[in-house]
Amino acid sequence: MSGLRLRRSRELGRSRGLRAGAPVAGVLLVLALAACTSAPAAEPSKKPTSSASASPRPTEAPDPVLLPAGDAEANLPYFDFVNRNLLETTPTPNGQQLIENLVAAGFAKADMEVTPDTTVGSEAAETIQFSVRANGTCLIGQTGAAGYNAIAAPLLGTGKCLVGKTRTIDF
Numbered sequence: 001m002s003g004l005r006l007r008r009s010r011e012l013g014r015s016r017g018l019r020a021g022a023p024v025a026g027v028l029l030v031l032a033l034a035a036c037t038s039a040p041a042a043e044p045s046k047k048p049t050s051s052a053s054a055s056p057r058p059t060e061a062p063d064p065v066l067l068p069a070g071d072a073e074a075n076l077p078y079f080d081f082v083n084r085n086l087l088e089t090t091p092t093p094n095g096q097q098l099i100e101n102l103v104a105a106g107f108a109k110a111d112m113e114v115t116p117d118t119t120v121g122s123e124a125a126e127t128i129q130f131s132v133r134a135n136g137t138c139l140i141g142q143t144g145a146a147g148y149n150a151i152a153a154p155l156l157g158t159g160k161c162l163v164g165k166t167r168t169i170d171f
Helices: 002-036 072-089 095-104
Strands: 112-114 127-134 137-144 147-154
Touching: 072 095, 072 127, 072 137, 072 147, 095 112, 095 127
Parallel strands: none
Antiparallel strands: 112 127, 127 137, 137 147
16 A cells, blocks of 8 residues: 555645646746737827818819811810800800801911801801811811810811801901
């Protein structure tokens, strides 16, 4: 039996050693984990900004300009801009007003065509077409009851931009 006591006392000694070391190991584990975590960082203080500098103002695009060496496609934005400005102040312009507006904007009168303001029956035309030749191409506009529209198009085989009867531009 003494052999049994010796073995048991050794086992108890080992067991007590483990139990005695357990609190030390636990403390070490807690310290190790505490070292891995850090206190939450304080958020940086934000300085108030003025609302004027916080929201930038959009810059407006510059108005289009006449490009004398450009073709119809290059000058369509300017042609459209000039005609829309006239239509804002004169919603139903006649042919002469359309042509004079384009001349004032820098287009050459010799390069223009316009359809008559009246029908064969002497009634007001529902629409007026007008055009400007631009370096072998055409700027074509139309205005009337259905609104305004403009396109860039190729020059016709006749050397003109508009099909059909046009009026003489003698004003």
